[in-house]
Amino acid sequence: MANNSKRTKGGPNKQAARAAKQRREQRLIEVDPLFHGSPPYAGYRSWLIPNPMTGGFDLEPTAPMDSRLYFARVQELLLPLYRGRVPLAATYLDDRIKSGFIVLADDDEPDAQVSVVPVAVFAEYVGHGDGNDGRRSQEVCPQLNCGGAVHLADEHAVWIHLHHLHAGGHFLLNDRDAVRLTIPPHSPGEDWRFVSVGQGATPVG
Incomplete structure (x- = not known):
């Protein structure tokens, strides 16, 4: 009896702890799949993280203006x-959005065919419709220098919409900066799935 007691002591607690840990990890992936879901591309291995004390990026006083503008855009x-x-x-x-075109791919091979489509066309393809999702209220212009006076509200909405979809793991940029449509993992250990244009999802190999 003593041996059985030792084997079972704390068992339910350990199981509950494991289940709670799994739920936490699953929630983290759902909330931030790019950070916690380990996307299979180099662009998701390096992150720009501000100083937690100031909320800004620590730049050298002699940092060139282009670096200051770059980090100002990232921060704001x-x-x-x-x-x-x-x-x-x-x-x-x-950068792709600012250029006006998105490179869309169904494969990561060096000789894979790609499609170059206007940003607005890509936004429509991945679900940007009438913009009634609350994102038109964004007041900061993506150009950082027009104060909303030059660029159309629709252009702002497209920019915000695409970054929201990217942050949610609905597409990734591969190592050639081409867009791959994806379904993010929902649980720890699951793979990302690629979605071919006009086809269903297939597991990442």
Whole structure:
């Protein structure tokens, strides 16, 4: 009896602790799949994280102006959309959006065919419709220098919409900065799934 007591003592507590840990990990992946879901590309291995004491990035006094503008954009525009820490891939996406075109791929091979589509067309394809999702209320212009006076509200909504979808893991940028449509993992240990254009989801190999 004593041996059985030793074997079972604390068993239910350990099981409950494991279940609670699994729920926490699952919740973290659901809330922030880019950070906790380990996307399979280099752009998600390096993150821009501000100083927790100041909320800003620590730059050298002699930092060049282009570096200051780069981190100002990340701090003012991207940090709020990516829960206070920004993967480098988000800055690559930002550059793609500013260029006006998205490179869309169904494969990661060097010779894979890609489609180059206007940002607005891609936004429509991945679900940007009438903009009635509350994101039109964003007052900060993605250009950081127009104060909302030059760029159309629709352009702001598209920019916000695409970054929200990216932050939610609905697409990733591969190592060639091409967009891959994805379904993020829902639990620890699950793989990301790729969605081919016009086809269903398939597990990442």
